[in-house]
Amino acid sequence: MTLSIIAQMTVSGSLMGLVYALIAYGFQLTYATSKSVNFGQGELVMVSAFVSLTLITLGLPYWLVVLGGLFFGALLGLFVERAGVRLALEQRSEGWILLTIILGLLFFSVAENVWGRDDRPFPTPISQQPIHILAVDVTPVELSVAVGVFAIMGAIEIFKRQTLLGKAFDAVSADRDAGELMGISATQTVKLSYALSGVVAAVAGILVSPITTVGPTMASALVLKAFSVAVVAGLESGFGVVVVGMFLGALESIASFYLGSGWREAPGLVLLILALAIRPTGVFGKTLIRKV
Amino acid sequence: MLTVSDLHAGYGLSEVLAGTSLEVKAGTVVALIGANGAGKTTTMRAISGMLRPTKGQVLLDGKPVQGLPASRIARLGLAHSPEGRKVFGPLSVEDNLLLGAFRRLPRFFGFHARAARDLDRVYELFPRLRERKKQDAGTLSGGEQQMLAIGRALMAQPKVMLLDEPSMGLAPVIVQEVFRTIRRLKQEGMTMLLVEQFAKQALGVADYAYVMERGRIAIEGKPADLRRDERMLAAYLG
Ligand SMILES: Nc1ncnc2c1ncn2[C@@H]1O[C@H](COP(=O)(O)OP(=O)(O)O)[C@@H](O)[C@H]1O
Numbered sequence: 001m002t003l004s005i006i007a008q009m010t011v012s013g014s015l016m017g018l019v020y021a022l023i024a025y026g027f028q029l030t031y032a033t034s035k036s037v038n039f040g041q042g043e044l045v046m047v048s049a050f051v052s053l054t055l056i057t058l059g060l061p062y063w064l065v066v067l068g069g070l071f072f073g074a075l076l077g078l079f080v081e082r083a084g085v086r087l088a089l090e091q092r093s094e095g096w097i098l099l100t101i102i103l104g105l106l107f108f109s110v111a112e113n114v115w116g117r118d119d120r121p122f123p124t125p126i127s128q129q130p131i132h133i134l135a136v137d138v139t140p141v142e143l144s145v146a147v148g149v150f151a152i153m154g155a156i157e158i159f160k161r162q163t164l165l166g167k168a169f170d171a172v173s174a175d176r177d178a179g180e181l182m183g184i185s186a187t188q189t190v191k192l193s194y195a196l197s198g199v200v201a202a203v204a205g206i207l208v209s210p211i212t213t214v215g216p217t218m219a220s221a222l223v224l225k226a227f228s229v230a231v232v233a234g235l236e237s238g239f240g241v242v243v244v245g246m247f248l249g250a251l252e253s254i255a256s257f258y259l260g261s262g263w264r265e266a267p268g269l270v271l272l273i274l275a276l277a278i279r280p281t282g283v284f285g286k287t288l289i290r291k292v
Numbered sequence: 293m294l295t296v297s298d299l300h301a302g303y304g305l306s307e308v309l310a311g312t313s314l315e316v317k318a319g320t321v322v323a324l325i326g327a328n329g330a331g332k333t334t335t336m337r338a339i340s341g342m343l344r345p346t347k348g349q350v351l352l353d354g355k356p357v358q359g360l361p362a363s364r365i366a367r368l369g370l371a372h373s374p375e376g377r378k379v380f381g382p383l384s385v386e387d388n389l390l391l392g393a394f395r396r397l398p399r400f401f402g403f404h405a406r407a408a409r410d411l412d413r414v415y416e417l418f419p420r421l422r423e424r425k426k427q428d429a430g431t432l433s434g435g436e437q438q439m440l441a442i443g444r445a446l447m448a449q450p451k452v453m454l455l456d457e458p459s460m461g462l463a464p465v466i467v468q469e470v471f472r473t474i475r476r477l478k479q480e481g482m483t484m485l486l487v488e489q490f491a492k493q494a495l496g497v498a499d500y501a502y503v504m505e506r507g508r509i510a511i512e513g514k515p516a517d518l519r520r521d522e523r524m525l526a527a528y529l530g
């Protein structure tokens with residue numbers, strides 16, 4: 001009996017954890033090209049989800065909602081790069097830390113004013129009826145999280161490995177100056193990475209909202225866990241964030257079942273503290289995260 | 293092909309180049325020699341856009357390029373193989389070469405087929421790179437990395453190539469191989485500006501040479517004339 005509950009909690013929790021992994025993957029994308037991350041990434045998830053919700057209420061078909069959400073996410077990512085990151089990077093300062101936090105706060109208050117403070121349901125054409133697989137119940141909506149996360153991460157990894165532009169992406173992260181000498185614009189590459197990380201944030205928002213509902217406060221809860229995942233997994237390994245994200249999601253869901261839902265946030269925080277105390281460089285990556 | 297006039301550049305407030313002028317005619321190899329710290333690398337960086345010149349003009353094939361971002365200048369046909377080689381360590385040898393041709397290749401698919409002939413040419417020039425094409429560039433020896441850096445610059449099919457101290461830190465046999473390659477590229481008609489500490493060897497391949505002292509061109513001329521110049525003999529060829 002308890003075993004099947006644990007199995008149930010592990011499965012639904014780790015599916016949720018894939019969302020944290022995806023947001024953490026967004027950090028990795030921009031860190032690779034610019035050694036910077038958007039501290040307001042959670043607000044990008046939230047605003048893209050609200051925009052998608054608006055598109056749904058306008059009566060657009062679901063595929064168009066997804067496309068529109070992703071497009072808007074890319075625009076938001078580009079906006080963050082332009083307004084919060086580029087100047088700081090040109091000055092070789094770390095002003096982007098403060099600027100991206102401020103942009104996040106700005107997005108938060110815009111969202112509160114445009115869409116209100118309440119959490120709202122996010123309708124989806126995907127069924128919420130649980131289906132029984134082996135010993136556990138999962139809903140197609142939960143499964144769609146896994147499909148969506150692996151599809152977008154897979155697409156980006158294929159882009160990076162198989163296209164010349166993707167290789168240029170890696171070249172800029174290896175040596176920005178040498179990349180420039182090959183004709184690869186570092187500025188354009190950083191822009192691309194921010195657009196991609198915006199897309200990834202929007203995918204996370206669209207996938208998670210049917211499960212959690214949409215509201216301005218969803219941003220901070222998600223981004224903190226994504227941070228825990230990124231710090232533990234490091235800022236280099238996409239495989240790492242998936243493993244750590246699923247682990248954290250499962251841990252959370254087991255903790256909230258046995259200790260009460262008030263304890264849901266605890267594993268993420270404990271993990272973050274432990275990771276920073278024991279291995280400031282991440283378990284799966286070698287990058288020093290001196291800025292976080 | 294490359295004309296530099298009255299170039300000024302520096303780092304922060306300290307000016308390193310105080311009015312450098314030089315010219316590289318199409319199809320010639322020009323050597324830029326001088327003591328350590330004279331400003332040779334800074335000259336190359338100011339030409340290729342890695343460093344923004346504060347004053348002066350750089351004409352690439354008749355077009356002013358000073359002040360443009362390095363990536364723009366590279367796409368206009370200038371390939372700069374920088375001091376210290378700067379290969380992309382975590383990328384494979386072949387990916388390094390493909391990225392050298394970034395300015396000419398399709399960005400998404402089909403780039404490999406389009407680059408096949410140029411890859412073959414580089415591999416024929418440096419057979420060791422073919423053996424190691426799947427290997428991470430960071431695992432190559434210094435000499436192999438230098439060959440990769442030259443090969444990567446060739447992949448661009450540049451109008452002008454800048455080579456900054458290709459022999460730095462290499463064993464004498466490898467230095468000979470590097471100079472053999474430079475000689476061969478010259479025969480094929482490559483236009484090249486070559487920075488070297490080995491003044492004798494550089495003069496051996498060059499059609500024309502400039503000698504730099506404290507950010508200025510101090511002496512210039514044909515190698516044969518420079519070899520007879522007393523100041524040259526005393527300072528660089530003794
Ligand atoms: N990144 C840098 N920052 C500050 N000064 C530099 C830098 N690079 C070179 N210099 C200074 O510029 C002068 C010229 O250096 P460089 O162009 O590298 O000479 P060379 O290539 O002829 O040995 C030297 O005095 C050196 O100390």
Ligand SMILES: [Mg+2]
Binds near residue numbers: 332334375457
């Ligand atoms: Mg030098």
